[in-house]
């Protein structure tokens with residue numbers, strides 16, 4: 001298996017794939033990589049710089065921190081300000097601005113906000129601090145959602161009454177539908193590897209049949225990404241759109257049934273708001289009725305609200321591939337990884353952070 005993996009990093013194989021892409025590509029195409037990890041890998045491996053000029057890569061809405069609606073940040077800030085509450089979240093999120101403040105600023109002002117690496121850490125806090133109410137900000141796609149679902153199921157099984165989740169989890173397929181409805185010029189989708197391990201190839205079938213747009217599920221090694229791009233270019237040039245799985249060593253047709261069952265038992269599908277994309281039907285995962293005692297939305301009576309984006313920030317356009325980061329006038333000036341303005345610069349998977357790091361080094 002190790003040799004097998006190495007093939008995906010082999011420079012000779014990469015060179016062959018690049019030349020095949022060059023030989024096949026005739027007309028200019030815009031390919032969207034939906035996943036934030038793909039965005040980072042494409043930059044890091046230098047693939048973007050070796051592709052023919054006809055192939056443009058645009059980043060999509062696959063960075064969970066970036067697509068979290070500022071209104072959800074505002075609501076979570078309110079929870080964080082509540083007496084007796086300890087809020088818990090992943091690192092990048094605490095810097096993301098809501099309308100007037102961020103969790104980081106609230107923490108500096110005295111709120112008890114902790115950063116953890118997994119929902120299991122949040123459960124430990126709940127067990128060790130029965131006097132506090134522990135609220136976890138659950139953000140992520142179908143890759144993260146099963147682990148958060150597991151934490152809720154464990155809390156219920158243990159009878160923990162001081163743990164709840166503020167779920168703003170998102171589903172990737174409804175976002176693909178929304179992108180197509182926004183009339184953004186996209187000739188093909190490089191579909192995410194990690195999410196696809198959980199949801200499986202067939203989860204994209206209805207989307208593919210509806211729009212007949214080339215779709216390829218790809219892994220994360222340079223060879224995986226180049227092979228995915230090659231397949232997309234071939235589909236476009238031969239006018240034979242298909243839903244292809246270029247990551248069969250990890251992704252199967254029906255997905256990870258155990259993870260899916262866990263998610264379905266704990267969460268229920270709801271409409272959700274995305275930064276830059278607005279409300280998308282059935283694109284969110286809320287804590288379901290059977291686990292209502294662990295649902296922070298219910299416990300704290302959260303009502304959806306409108307929020308304001310940071311002034312001048314174009315993240316909404318970057319997330320949907322309508323603008324590249326350098327087209328934002330704050331990029332590299334008032335907005336940089338040291339002083340980020342929007343989530344696309346804050347998140348380690350954000351497109352602006354990737355551009356800054358790999359494109360515009362001084």
Ligand code: SF4
Nearest residue numbers: 314315328335342352
């Ligand atoms: Fe937002 Fe900064 Fe990106 Fe501009 S460069 S879109 S301000 S994150």
